[in-house]
Amino acid sequence: MNDKSSADLISVTELHRQLNDLLQQLSPERLQVLADFAAYLANAESEAATQELLAISGLLERVKQNQATPKTDYVNWMLMRTAI
Numbered sequence: 001m002n003d004k005s006s007a008d009l010i011s012v013t014e015l016h017r018q019l020n021d022l023l024q025q026l027s028p029e030r031l032q033v034l035a036d037f038a039a040y041l042a043n044a045e046s047e048a049a050t051q052e053l054l055a056i057s058g059l060l061e062r063v064k065q066n067q068a069t070p071k072t073d074y075v076n077w078m079l080m081r082t083a084i
Helices: 003-023 028-054 059-068 077-083
Strands: none
Touching (some): 028 059
């Protein structure tokens, strides 16, 4: 793991700890407000990721084509790798 990833993980871990500490201090009403806001943020992030994927030319068609491919037509790449 590189230094930036380690620092990011420590930072996220610290943020989780801070949030958990702060959650203990909130009233039920404020917890509801926070839960609603967190849901809004998660939805916005998910929507942005969806739009980014939809912007990839031909991706949706390729996914649909792959879903329509019978599983028996797939090749186990792990078996192919060991045969090489």
